[in-house]
Amino acid sequence: MIKAGQIDKGTALLIKGQPFICIEREFVNPGKGSAFVRLKLKSPSTGQVLSETMKSQDNAEDITVEDRDLQYLYNDGTNFAFMNVETFEQIEVPMASFPDYQYFMKEGETYRATFWEDQILDILIPAKIVFTVAEAEEAVKGDTVQGATKYVTTETGLRVRVPIFIKQGEKIRVNTETKEYLERVNK
């Protein structure tokens, strides 16, 4: 058990028997009222997001989680398939639980995942990932403020705005949180 006031982003909780990960936490003090926390909790199995308001002194059931390394194999449009690098066991995860993650999943790459018992609660995307440019579009004209740019599509289908000198087949480093181009990677 932990106090609701101690819940932070990333804390794993059991709510009505279902695991949830806290994705947003805000302290709220209504005028002349007790301290509350406003939480956004995500269910890893369904992707459902719950808004919960708790008093900071309320008890919440936290769960012990464990990190394991998984190698990404493929997706079949419904599930991501991973392999546990220690046990070679194959694991499937519904794609709907991790929207947009397909853009950051590179075949053969290893990702750190948070487990509660045998269930994946979270998959950690590295802050920066190197992608190969699969398709490069024409330059966007008229943007003189940020310099001339254009869009490219990576091998995972992610669209990124890049400088016009980037060509198909080149490698680029991308900030996975903002989905912004960082630099060209020279081999």
Add this chain to the structure above:
Amino acid sequence: MDETVVFISMFNLESQKHRSIMYRRIRSFFDERGYLEIFTPTLSPTLIPESTIQNFRTRFLNEFVAERDFYLIPSPEIFMKEVLASGSPSVYQISSCFRNSEQLGRVHNPEFTMLEYYTLGFTDRDSIALTRELITSLLFDFSPSCLKRDFTVMSVRDAVQEYAGCDIDELQDVHDLIAEARRLGQEPADDESWDDVFNRIFITYVEPSLPQDGIVVLTDYPYQIECLASKQKDRPYRNRWEMYIGGMEVANCYEEETSCSRTAEYYRNEAVRLTEERRGTSLPVPAVSKDFPSLRIPASSGVAIGLDRLLMCLTGKKDIKDVLLFPFEDLLHVNY
């Protein structure tokens, strides 16, 4: 000052210029209306018991006098009411205030500036009109146009009806309110107090739904939320309002409780709650003033406005750090 001066500095000096203009306008607004500006201490040996506010405590040391704890005031109310009770005219004050343990972030700084003004003979409704005039007098040409529109005034009951779909007049029994909160999807404990359950509903459904682009005044707060605002006759509400600008709490107003016995009752209840809640924690339990409940507070209405937040609104800033030279979060990371 030359208006064309361009500041090139790590400090946001432009915001200081606006702050200084705002303070001057506030002073002339109240001076023209016959209010007395007063200056009261920010270090106090006692506070009004408020279980929901955490305090900063410090220690007075002296070779010749017994040492004792002092507190940085969370608001100048305790001193201002003493001045009022002594027979002063209407008074105002701009002072530094301190609140501990609050969330750091976009709209909080543990040390902040408060404007408090008490008007003799005013009801809380009269204070709405006065505050409207005050804010109008503080607008800059470039202030967001939504501040120039009329206030939206709505009762807490209407706001809860509108945004949470329930009528708190019909939910005065705590069991009914808990059942309603559960129906809405909240999980209050069986023994939760009426005001806590109400606040759950209020901060989950009402506060986030308030209009984001203008000034909203919520009036008639439930009497169950204990404070020093007077109770209404025959209705379960207090003469209290809160002003939100762009969804952010900026001001609070009471029609002041004038009855010594009701003030003393508030004191007893709140002091017990405060001591109970902080037992076993490292949070300071401030000493409470024994004399305060016996003050003869004249019929009046007091307003407190967070000036840093108001300055943010007037100058279209989204972060309190943009109106402070030395934001607390920067001080927190100073090396020593």
